Amino acid sequence: MSDVILEATSLVKHFGGSDSWFGKTPKVQAVDGVSLRVRRGETFAIVGESGCGKSTLARLLMRLLEPTSGAVMFEGKEVSSVSGDALKTLRRDMQFIFQDPFSSLNPRMSVGKLVGEPLEVHAPDMSAQHRRDKVAELLRKVGLRPEHAGRYPHEFSGGQRQRIGIARALASGPKLIIGDEPVSALDVSVQAQVINLMGDLSRDLGLTLVIIAHDLGVIRHMSDRVAVMYLGRIVEMGRTEEVFANPRHPYTQALLASIPSMDGSDAARRPVVLGEMPSPSNPPSGCRFHTRCPHAQGRCKEESPTLGSYEDGVACHFWETLAIDTPLPIPSPRSDATQARFALYRAATEGGTVTHKKPQPETATKQHREDHL
Amino acid sequence: MITKAHSSEYPADTLLSVENLTLRFRGQSNDVVDDVSLRVRRGEVLCVVGESGCGKSVTAMALMGLLPVGSTRISSGLLKIEGESLCLVDTVVPATLRGNRIAMIFQEPMTSLNPSFTIGNQIAEAVLQHRGGSKAAARERSLEMLARVGIASPEKRLSEYPHQLSGGMRQRVMIAMALANDPQILIADEPTTALDVTIQAQILNLIRDLRDETGMGTIMITHDLGVVAEIADTVAVMYGGQVVEQGPAADIFADPQHPYTIGLMSSMPRLDRPGERLSIVPGTVPTVAAMPKGCRFRTRCAFANEICGTRPSLCDVTPLHSVACHHAPLEAHIEVAV
Numbered sequence: 258m259s260d261v262i263l264e265a266t267s268l269v270k271h272f273g274g275s276d277s278w279f280g281k282t283p284k285v286q287a288v289d290g291v292s293l294r295v296r297r298g299e300t301f302a303i304v305g306e307s308g309c310g311k312s313t314l315a316r317l318l319m320r321l322l323e324p325t326s327g328a329v330m331f332e333g334k335e336v337s338s339v340s341g342d343a344l345k346t347l348r349r350d351m352q353f354i355f356q357d358p359f360s361s362l363n364p365r366m367s368v369g370k371l372v373g374e375p376l377e378v379h380a381p382d383m384s385a386q387h388r389r390d391k392v393a394e395l396l397r398k399v400g401l402r403p404e405h406a407g408r409y410p411h412e413f414s415g416g417q418r419q420r421i422g423i424a425r426a427l428a429s430g431p432k433l434i435i436g437d438e439p440v441s442a443l444d445v446s447v448q449a450q451v452i453n454l455m456g457d458l459s460r461d462l463g464l465t466l467v468i469i470a471h472d473l474g475v476i477r478h479m480s481d482r483v484a485v486m487y488l489g490r491i492v493e494m495g496r497t498e499e500v501f502a503n504p505r506h507p508y509t510q511a512l513l514a515s516i517p518s519m520d521g522s523d524a525a526r527r528p529v530v531l532g533e534m535p536s537p538s539n540p541p542s543g544c545r546f547h548t549r550c551p552h553a554q555g556r557c558k559e560e561s562p563t564l565g566s567y568e569d570g571v572a573c574h575f576w577e578t579l580a581i582d583t584p585l586p587i588p589s590p591r592s593d594a595t596q597a598r599f600a601l602y603r604a605a606t607e608g609g610t611v612t613h614k615k616p617q618p619e620t621a622t623k624q625h626r627e628d629h630l
Numbered sequence: 631m632i633t634k635a636h637s638s639e640y641p642a643d644t645l646l647s648v649e650n651l652t653l654r655f656r657g658q659s660n661d662v663v664d665d666v667s668l669r670v671r672r673g674e675v676l677c678v679v680g681e682s683g684c685g686k687s688v689t690a691m692a693l694m695g696l697l698p699v700g701s702t703r704i705s706s707g708l709l710k711i712e713g714e715s716l717c718l719v720d721t722v723v724p725a726t727l728r729g730n731r732i733a734m735i736f737q738e739p740m741t742s743l744n745p746s747f748t749i750g751n752q753i754a755e756a757v758l759q760h761r762g763g764s765k766a767a768a769r770e771r772s773l774e775m776l777a778r779v780g781i782a783s784p785e786k787r788l789s790e791y792p793h794q795l796s797g798g799m800r801q802r803v804m805i806a807m808a809l810a811n812d813p814q815i816l817i818a819d820e821p822t823t824a825l826d827v828t829i830q831a832q833i834l835n836l837i838r839d840l841r842d843e844t845g846m847g848t849i850m851i852t853h854d855l856g857v858v859a860e861i862a863d864t865v866a867v868m869y870g871g872q873v874v875e876q877g878p879a880a881d882i883f884a885d886p887q888h889p890y891t892i893g894l895m896s897s898m899p900r901l902d903r904p905g906e907r908l909s910i911v912p913g914t915v916p917t918v919a920a921m922p923k924g925c926r927f928r929t930r931c932a933f934a935n936e937i938c939g940t941r942p943s944l945c946d947v948t949p950l951h952s953v954a955c956h957h958a959p960l961e962a963h964i965e966v967a968v
Binding site for chain 1: 796797856892893900901933966968
């Protein structure tokens with residue numbers, strides 16, 4: 258079996274463009290010629306701003322949408338042509354995690370029913386008792402308790418609901434999970450819990466993950482390879498490490514420069530990309546980024562640069578001549594005392610035994626504040 | 631109700647301060663905001679940071695007088711603006727303050743603009759309401775404000791409706807509207823959360839520029855520590871309706887003291903340490919009714935012991951930096967065996 262689990266070739270998805278009572282609807286070029294390859298066991302990230310077509314791409318990969326043209330191959334089988342039992346197998350092998358854990362779970366179904374539903378579909382022969390055991394096991398796997406099976410989604414917090422969504426995705430025993438912004442609706446502390454969970458699961462179960470996200474910190478943390486999308490096209494693709502250390506496309510550079518740095522010392526003004534993304538119903542000619550690109554030249558308006566690869570590349574005419582002046586914001590080193598504090602915190606939250614030293618007399622620096630202001 | 635303050639230790643460049651704000655909603659047995667004191671000086675950005683459910687937005691709404699009067703009980707709180715003070719207990723914040731001297735922008739610019747009026751109409755309304763004058767003058771002012779927040783072809787935008795603008799543009803319109811009456815204080819409640827990173831960077835730059843130009847004080851409410859690092863001069867970390875740590879931004883980042891602050895910082899994926907397992911803050915923020923007595927963070931804190939049953943008061947780490955934790959600094963009070 259080949260090392261490639263999922264491959265897309267020249268995927269195109271256009272919405273609208275048809276005649277209706279109200280006249281011709283505008284044709285939105287949501288995805289316009291995307292080719293990529295995802296290898297087995299890796300975490301592949303797709304990043305871009307809202308409206309760049311990344312969610313449409315995710316839905317095309319799973320065949321939740323039919324492409325206008327192009328093909329998706331999953332384990333060597335054409336996704337867009339299968340039907341019947343083969344489609345059912347495909348649905349078992351590829352699962353989806355949605356962004357909003359509040360609207361993606363049916364409020365009238367108990368958690369046990371929600372997680373058990375994929376089992377009913379994909380393993381109809383399973384006995385009810387066996388199914389209950391399996392649901393309990395899945396809930397434990399995602400950090401919930403088996404007794405949660407009797408409760409309803411509204412009784413859970415956002416992070417817990419996302420865990421339910423993950424358990425539901427895992428139920429059919431998939432090989433590939435596509436997550437559309439799986440953590441962006443969550444608070445940062447809860448987000449960290451879910452990121453850790455997904456990392457553990459992909460490692461333990463040998464899952465391939467495709468993560469759609471707009472948070473570059475999350476992508477840097479989770480993914481092995483990354484594709485940067487802009488207005489329906491991939492502008493740069495490569496190993497996450499290399500893309501972050503050495504962004505080649507001006508758009509990637511601008512994205513990285515926009516990340517607020519965690520360095521609290523200095524808020525130096527870094528270059529900001531001008532303007533906003535044009536509408537995908539009327540994209541610019543040539544290189545679609547040329548209207549916002551600081552390095553655009555005449556050729557960029559005429560000729561559309563290509564990525565030229567399924568795995569690694571940059572779609573820019575001039576990337577070799579562009580100077581890279583966007584070093585990553587590296588946080589300033591912490592003092593020894595602060596480092597010790599972070600190490601204590603990590604050790605304590607990871608199950609270390611906490612002992613409190615003997616209370617010491619109040620030191621001079623630690624006085625009770627009488628006047629708050 | 632507005633009286634001149636006569637306290638002498640009141641720093642001259644303080645624009646706004648709120649002291650000991652405590653409030654609860656009717657029918658609840660716990661305070662939603664508990665003894666919160668904040669201060670903003672001229673040209674300063676104060677970031678209030680914490681997870682959802684920590685009372686950040688309720689604090690901001692109380693300052694603006696936007697909480698429903700019938701169902702809110704403010705039991706203490708003194709608001710001071712440029713030396714004038716207003717007791718917030720059982721008062722309605724007067725319209726001479728709200729929208730005029732204190733202005734607010736919200737997270738979701740789509741839902742905070744009225745979809746059935748034009749942009750120009752909505753900005754002009756704010757101007758007419760507080761300054762009066764002719765409609766032509768208000769329109770002039772709207773134009774000027776749109777240009778100032780960096781909207782291209784403001785003439786054309788004036789007659790457009792909110793749905794015709796992108797999210798970033800709408801947030802710019804909100805800022806234009808908020809600043810139309812030259813407020814001294816801008817309260818921004820998660821102004822960039824709904825925006826993309828490149829647009830977020832533009833909006834943060836805009837707020838910084840306007841602050842430099844006008845010397846306004848800004849209270850920014852956010853859960854994103856990246857944004858805090860980018861724009862804050864001072865930081866107040868809130869948990870469960872209480873300020874657990876506050877001080878200059880540089881100190882908070884270099885020398886965080888409270889376990890919650892440390893937990894939040896550890897939860898952020900770091901660009902320089904990919905793949906490393908993130909430290910977490912276990913569990914979630916309890917509901918107001920389930921808030922524990924004493925230190926409210928103790929149910930999620932790895933270091934909590936019996937002392938934490940009593941509420942820690944804010945203690946100075948340095949004269950400007952204070953923390954409310956019995957065990958701070960951790961390394962002096964705690965040992966962890968792995």
